[in-house]
Structure formats: structure tokens, C-alpha cells
Amino acid sequence: MADVQQTPEVTPSNRPVPTDGLSWTPHDSLTTPVVASLSDLDLLRRRIEDILAEGLEKTFRSLPAAEQSRFKTVGEQAAVRLTSEVKHRTPRLERLIMIVQSWLRLIPNLNPYYLEQEAKIKVEKILMMTHPPVT
Numbered sequence: 001m002a003d004v005q006q007t008p009e010v011t012p013s014n015r016p017v018p019t020d021g022l023s024w025t026p027h028d029s030l031t032t033p034v035v036a037s038l039s040d041l042d043l044l045r046r047r048i049e050d051i052l053a054e055g056l057e058k059t060f061r062s063l064p065a066a067e068q069s070r071f072k073t074v075g076e077q078a079a080v081r082l083t084s085e086v087k088h089r090t091p092r093l094e095r096l097i098m099i100v101q102s103w104l105r106l107i108p109n110l111n112p113y114y115l116e117q118e119a120k121i122k123v124e125k126i127l128m129m130t131h132p133p134v135t
Contacts, residue, residue: 041083044130048086049079051125052100055118059107071106078103086130096123 052075053060063071081099085091100119104110 041087044087045079045083047129048082048126049076051122051129052079052082052103054122054125056107063107067106067108071103074103074106082126086126091127091131093123093127096126 060068060071078099082096085096085099097116097119100122101115104115104119107115
């Protein structure tokens with residue numbers, strides 16, 4: 001059997017250091033794992049999408065295909081906006097409720113009182129997840 005030479009794995013601790021005084025920056029391929037992982041913002045956005053989708057499965061399925069597509073797209077955009085609001089700023093309750101209400105208004109024949117209440121409940125869940133109460 002032939003001996004197979006193994007090349008050492010390049011890690012941050014054994015990476016070659018330039019001796020000519022030039023700065024050296026590592027390549028992304030050497031420092032990032034091969035398997036893609038979700039960033040904190042992506043994970044937060046997915047959790048917000050899950051909160052927004054809670055209890056709307058039956059309503060979503062009852063919509064026509066074109067409306068389903070639009071509802072899903074606008075819901076994803078709302079999740080992105082909500083994520084940026086709660087992560088990058090001090091969240092303002094009125095603004096968050098307005099974002100959720102504008103998305104829920106796409107549902108035809110929705111009672112305005114139910115819409116307002118549902119938006120408040122979803123925003124409360126999002127805020128409880130992102131800003132838990134101090135005990």
C-alpha cells in the first residue's frame with residue numbers, strides 16, 4: 001500500500017504569518033465553515049414568521065392561489081420589517097402593530113376588531129420573545 005501524505009489543516013492558530021511586513025487577511029473560505037449556518041437575524045426573522053403564521057393556516061389555505069402568494073410575500077416582508085424594528089431600534093408598539101395590521105388586512109372580510117386584537121397579540125408575543133421581562 002502506498003503511503004498517503006496528509007496535508008495539515010489550516011486553522012487560525014497555524015496559519016502562515018507573512019514575514020515581509022505586509023498585512024495578511026484570511027480568506028473567507030478558510031475561516032467560515034462549509035455548512036451554512038443561520039445568522040442571529042435570520043433565526044429571529046424565522047421565529048417572527050412563525051409567530052405571524054400562528055393560527056392562520058386554515059385562513060391561508062382558504063385563499064385563492066394568487067392571494068396565497070401575495071399574502072406569503074407580504075408576510076415575509078412584514079417579518080423583515082419587524083425584525084429590523086426590534087433588533088436595531090427601540091421598538092415602538094404602534095409601529096409594530098401597524099406593520100402586522102397592514103399585512104392582516106390582506107385577508108378578505110376580516111372583522112376590524114379581530115384584526116386589531118390579533119395584531120396586538122402577535123406583537124406582544126414578538127416583544128416577549130425579543131425583550132423578555134426582567135424578573
